[in-house]
Amino acid sequence: MATTATKAAFARRHKVNRSTVNKWEARGHLVMTVDGLVNVEASDDLLTKRPVAYRGGTAKGPVAAEVARQAAPDLDPPPQTDPAEIAMAALSAVVREIGARAARRAVEFGASLQAAYALDTAVCVEAGAIGERFLASIGTPLAASWSLVEVADVHHGGIVPADWPALAKVAGEPLDLPALESWFYALPSFDTPKDATHG
Structure with a gap:
């Protein structure tokens, strides 16, 4: 049986904005179930087969991505x-x-591993969104189906992982990454509420 996820959970899994997932769906890069969930394995397979395209040029398929990574x-x-x-x-x-x-x-500031795990993803996604807005503001937007997270992953050696064993030791908590991942994916979307202000 295929693993499925909501679009919000799929976005968190890939550390991208939900708008990026919507773009992927519009471009046929996602396999959706009849009940509106993302077929994770099939969609990941389609995403790896996209042309690698951003300002540096275009190469075809996952082989090009792997060559760039290596x-x-x-x-x-x-x-x-x-x-x-x-x-x-x-x-x-x-x-x-x-x-x-x-x-x-x-x-370091006393947060739980759950909070640290959530911040790991959320801060990466938010920084990517801020960077993408900046690039668009200077007239250099990314290719429509790409995010800065993907550019960093494919072209700059991957997203740096947190040292979870060391953090668990400092936090004094047992480490269970699959449980942290399951907890995180079950969270509601962390998008800012539309009526929120920073005033």
Whole structure:
């Protein structure tokens, strides 16, 4: 039986905004069930077969993504001279590391592993959304079906994972990552309520 998820849970799983998941669905990159859930395995397979496309050029399919990932697994991106490329590389670097740093800080400040796990994903998604808005504001939007999280993942060595065993030790809690993941995916969406203000 295929694993299914709501679009919100699928977005959290991939650390993207729900609007990105809606774009994927509109472009035929998701396999949906008759009851409106995402078929996770089939959709992941389709997503890996998308053309790898962002400002640096276009390659075809998962082989290209894997080649890019292996070419510089933990290296900084090559020097850029185009200001837009520099901005994209800088924002990708922030998105790549910010979740793990937020999780570490959360535990340092006394938060539970659950709170740290939620912040790991939520802060990464929020930083990506802020970066994407900035890139659009300077006239350098990402390709329509891509997010900064994906750019960081494919082109800059992947999203840095939190050191969960070390954090569990500091928090004084047993570590059960599958339970944390299940708890997180069961949460309601963490999107800001429409009537919220920052005043």
